[in-house]
Amino acid sequence: MDDVIIIGGSFAGLAGALQLGRARRKVTVLDTGLPRNRFAGHSHGLLGHDHKPPLDILAQARQQLARYPSVKLVKARADRVSGALDDFSVLTDDGESLGARRLLLSYGVSDQMPDIPGFAECWGKSIVPCPYCDGFEVAGQHWGLVWSGPQAMHAVSLFHDWTDRLTLFADGHEISADERAELARRNVPVVDGRVAEIGHVDGQISAVNLDTGRAVAVDVLFAHPRNRPSANLHETLGLEVVDTPAGIALKVDERRETSVSGIYAAGDLANPMASVTLASSHGAMAAIFAQQSMLV
Template sequence: MNDVIIIGGSFAGLAAALQLGRARRKVTVLDTGLQRNRFATRSHGVLGHDDKPPSAILAEARQQLARYPAIKMVNACADSISGTIDNFSVLTGDGETLSARRVILSYGVVDQMPTVQGFAESWGTSVIPCPYCDGFEVADQHWGLVWSGPQSMNQVRLFHDWTDRLTVFADGHDISPDVRADLARRRVLVADGRITGIARHGDHNATIKLDIGPDVAVDILFALPRNKPSAGLHETLGLTTVATPLSLPNRRASSPSRVTPSRRR
C-alpha cells in the first residue's frame, strides 16, 4: 500500500512528492502530462527557472525526483476514487487499482475556451491571462483586455504598471457610464461589440475582429476565460467547493463550467 497517491503531476503535485519522498514515504504520482500551462512557451516568476519552457521545468523536476526510491511516477489518469482515510482505492485509466493511506488531489483546473474563432489557437501566445506571468515581455506596448465584468476594472488599474496603451473590448457587456468615464480619464479606449474572431500574427500580435466597427490590432490580448476542475474526483469524495468569479457559468463557454476546488493546485 502507498502512503500517498498524488493525482496530478505538475508543479504542485511534484512539489508534494519531493517532500514526501524526502520523508521516505511511499508515493505514487499519477499524471497525464496535460498541465494547464502547457500552452505557454515560457514560464516566468518561478525562482531559479525564470524564462524556461514549462515542459523543461517539469522534466528537470522529474529527474530530481528520480533519486528518491520511494517515489513512483505513473503516466496514467485516475478514473475513480473511493474509500476513506487509511484505506483509499484509486482506479487508473489502465485498469490498475492502487491503494493508499492518503490521497492528494493536485489536478488543478482546465480553462474553458469561448467559442470565438482563433481564441483557442492563440491561447498562451497572443491571448494570455496574467500580466505577472508575461507582462514584462510586452511592456510599453498596446495591450487589449477582454472585459468580463466589474472585476475587469481591477485589471485596468493593474495594467498601468506595464503599459499606458490599453484598449478594452466590451464583448457584449454593458459598461456603465461612470466606469466608462473612469476609463476615459485613464485614457483607455473602449471597443464596443462582440468579438467574432482573433487573427494571430507571430508570437504575440493579434487582430481582434468585432461584429460592429473596424478590426482592432493589439500587441497582446489579455483574457480570463472561465475554468473548471480538470477532473471530478473531489465530487466523488464529497469535498467542499467554493464558487469564484472565474468558475461561474459562462454564456460563451464551449462546455458547462463548474466550481473550482478550494485548495490551490
C-alpha cells in the same frame, strides 16, 4: 499501500512528491502529461527557472525525483476514487487499483476556449490571462483587455504598472456610466461590440475583429475564459467547492486539507490565482501537512 497518492503531476503535484520523498514516505504520482500551461512557450516568475519552457522545468523535476526510491511516477489517469481516511482506493484508466492513507489532488483545471475563430490558436502565446506571468515581456506595448466582469476594473489599474497603452473590449457586456467615466479618466478607450474573430499569424495576434465590422490592432490580449477542473473526482468524493470569477475551486483550509479528512488539494484546482510559484508552494505545503497528519 502508499502513504500518499498524488493525482496530477505538474508543479503542485511534483512539489508535493519532492517533500514526501525527502521524508521517505511512499508516494505514487499519477499524471496524464497534459499540464495547463503546456501552451506557453516560457514560464515566468519561478525562482531559479525564470523564462524556461514549462515542460522543460517539469522534465527536470521528474529527473530529480528519481533519486528518491519511495516516489513512483506513473503516467496514468485516475478514473475512480473511493474510501476514507487511512484507506483510500484509486482505480486508474489501465485497470490498476492502488491504495493510500492520504490523497493529494492536484489535477488542475482546463481553460474553456470561447467559440471565437483564432482564440485557441493564440492562447498562451499572444492571448494570456496574467500580467505577472507574461507582462514583463510585452511591457510598453499596446494591450487589449476583454471585459469579464467587475474584476476587469481592477485589472485596468493593475496593468498600468506595465503599459500606458490599454484598450478595453466590452465584448457585448454592459459597462456602467460610472465605470466608463473611470476608464476615460485613466485614458482607456472602450470598444463596444462583441469579439467575433482574432486575427493572427501563427498565434501572434494582429487584430481583434468585432461583429460591428471594426478591427482594432493590439500587440497582446488579456482574457479570462472560464475554466473547469480537469477531472470530476472531487464530485464523486463530495468535496466542498467555492465559486470564483473564473470557475469553481476546491475549498481548503490553512493546511490545504479539503472538506474530507485525509484529502488535500493544491495548484490551480484549489487556488484561482494561477501561478507556478504558488502551485509549487501549495503543493509542498499540502504534502508536508499530509505527512504530519500520519505521525504517531
